[in-house]
Amino acid sequence: MKEEKPNSQVDIRKLSLDELQKVRVSLINDISGVEQLYASLKFGQSRLMHAREGLNTLLSQDLDSPEAYTKNEALLPLTSSLYAYGRIPEIRHVTVDVGAKYFIRMKPERALKFYDSRTQDLHEELLKLVQAIQRKSKELQTIEIVMSQKASVGQSTD
Numbered sequence: 001m002k003e004e005k006p007n008s009q010v011d012i013r014k015l016s017l018d019e020l021q022k023v024r025v026s027l028i029n030d031i032s033g034v035e036q037l038y039a040s041l042k043f044g045q046s047r048l049m050h051a052r053e054g055l056n057t058l059l060s061q062d063l064d065s066p067e068a069y070t071k072n073e074a075l076l077p078l079t080s081s082l083y084a085y086g087r088i089p090e091i092r093h094v095t096v097d098v099g100a101k102y103f104i105r106m107k108p109e110r111a112l113k114f115y116d117s118r119t120q121d122l123h124e125e126l127l128k129l130v131q132a133i134q135r136k137s138k139e140l141q142t143i144e145i146v147m148s149q150k151a152s153v154g155q156s157t158d
Helices: 017-059 108-157
Strands: 074-077 083-086 094-099 102-106
Touching: 017 108, 094 108, 102 108
Parallel strands: none
Antiparallel strands: 074 083, 094 102
């Protein structure tokens, strides 16, 4: 049976400049990946907030008024860059994209709760990513300081 070692840490001062450079490149790649994920989640969060704003606009109308369904024209998306004017026939239910190309018909109040919940979940994930970026940036800064110290020691011995 293999014996598992607890998280072992390496003293970076004992690494060579080449090894430090590899760690540095790895950290830069990690930070870049986390930043890309952050940007994707931030974009998703803004889309959810935009959808919520649209739903609030729709709900601001008097649902019992016969004009609520025919009074205002809206720009309806046909594609991501093509829109057409149209009227929404019924606003007592909306169809919500819940992810992975699944759509659920629900009452607007439930849709608002869904958007609030998803926005809050994304906010929490974004905070975790910010912490990860800060932690990795600090590690990168430490590596660069050690590299600088090693380089200056190497130059003084020549």
